[in-house]
Amino acid sequence: MQASSTPLTHRFLLAAREAEIEALKQLAVGCQQAILTGRLIHELQRERGISNVFLASGGECFARQHPEQVARSRVAEQAFRQGVAALMPGTGSAPAGMRLCNCIAAVLLQLEELDLLRAQVQQQQLEAATLTCWLSELIARLLAIIFELADSCGDPELTRALVATFNFIQGKEYAGQERAWGAIGFAAGRFEAEQLERLINLQDAQQRSFDTFTCYAEAEPLALWHELQAMPEQAELLRLRGMLSRLQPKDEVPMPLSELWYELATCRIDRMQQLEAHLEQRLLQKSRDKTAAAEAELRHHRQQLNTLIEAAAQRTAPVNLTPMAELLSSPGHEGGGLNDTVYDLLLTQARHLEQVQKELELARSALDERKQIERAKGLLMQFHGLSEEQAYHQMRQQAMQANIRLVDLAARLIAACDGLGKT
Known part of the structure; x- marks a missing residue:
């Protein structure tokens, strides 16, 4: 049997990179x-x-x-x-x-x-x-x-x-x-x-x-x-x-x-x-x-697909029946048909997205901590009539006395207020 990825598949594969470029331009x-x-x-x-x-x-x-x-x-x-x-x-x-x-x-x-x-x-x-x-x-x-x-x-x-x-x-x-x-x-x-x-x-x-x-x-x-x-x-x-x-x-x-x-x-x-x-x-x-790097990668992917399509037209190759999940989780696979190489591009992008997500979660930790602290500070201001500076000072003092991080104290205060809201 012959393997041939459809033009729609190719367009969506490239669209993933195009979406990344658009997001970077917005950033x-x-x-x-x-x-x-x-x-x-x-x-x-x-x-x-x-x-x-x-x-x-x-x-x-x-x-x-x-x-x-x-x-x-x-x-x-x-x-x-x-x-x-x-x-x-x-x-x-x-x-x-x-x-x-x-x-x-x-x-x-x-x-x-x-x-x-x-x-x-x-x-x-x-x-x-x-x-x-x-x-x-x-x-x-x-x-x-x-x-x-x-x-x-x-x-x-x-x-x-x-x-x-x-x-x-x-x-x-x-x-x-x-x-x-x-x-x-x-x-x-x-x-x-x-x-x-x-x-x-x-x-x-x-x-x-x-x-x-x-x-x-x-x-x-x-x-x-x-x-x-x-x-x-x-x-x-x-x-x-x-x-x-x-x-x-x-x-x-x-x-x-x-x-x-x-x-x-x-x-x-x-x-x-x-x-x-x-x-x-x-x-x-x-x-x-x-x-610029994402645009260069998109051009490279387009060239790869064009080359693969031309090469595939010159030969036949068995259909790759390996399950998609197995392909995406495996370090590599043998093949040579057009679908194999398209899978390789898809695998590369999937791993890129996974790595970006992991790094993003680490990079966002400071933002998430600030959200916690700001929410806890707002609760103290709301329920105890404190100014922003007084609320922060009180949180800082309590964190030092309990020998815990300020964000951990903030999480406890939020959990306590949430618990009161449920009773």
Whole structure:
């Protein structure tokens, strides 16, 4: 009997690779949006810091820098808006899921109010603490967009890169909040108990984010991170942190230290921005390389099939009656007919998919852990009336006392609440 795969079989075999290429192109759009979102976050962080000093000084400091930074933030916002337009379902570029669309809508809604807030800052009609909280909330929503983009990524290498980038930007945001709240306390000449506790929590949160970053980052960005940690300004900032850790609430602090604190923290954050730019370029290059490699593989498969079809027309070959499951699980098989070689291509793709799935599950572990922690934190906020920082601090303390990982404690809290819901 002769064996001959049908043209429809060939088309579907090639369609598997074509679908992979399309998914990679969509991921490239998602990676680009993650970068645009990160850039908007950076400009808003700078605007938050400059605005705080402008407000705390009664408009005497950063009077020129404030409008200049607002202009930079607006440019980044416009690029962000243009980018999210490509994520709109139905555009055919990169479909966004429900959670991602909801995150984008929440950000766009808050951005509509930003100019009104800026006018209040310019007229000295806003407290620095109020501004910090509002902008921190906006930045948290922007970070949620990057998280959702990482969560929807179907490529393990790009997922690892997105996880590293997301956690680095998250840690940088905590560093920005530390700069803001520290500047407020120094400018006032004293720190309230809540402010001191907030600074400690922000330092802990930074460490958690940067620890995850180091687990997923590649060698080159890791080396840049270690260089950043060794810079002299970092040591000086740690000295000021140590001074704050020894303060009692409402102890007087020298107000000129506000400028030093802001300068040191800004130097550190600016160096972080350089590393973030490096992560962005690596992310873009990876998405392009992945697409190019998949397209090359598709061309190779087409050439193989054309060659096999031509060769099969010259000879006869027995029908391969080996069960498909056995073929896919075996390390190799003998044959020579067209169907045998088509099976080989199918086997190669099946094993490729299996390997990708295994690597993807490993790469997504950090995302899954964050989901658990965020859900547990939300439950504490809901049932005990805690703020986000208080909920996280309570979870961290309980995890340390029980000598378990934070994610394990989160799983216990979720299970306990689920159990209460069933009773």
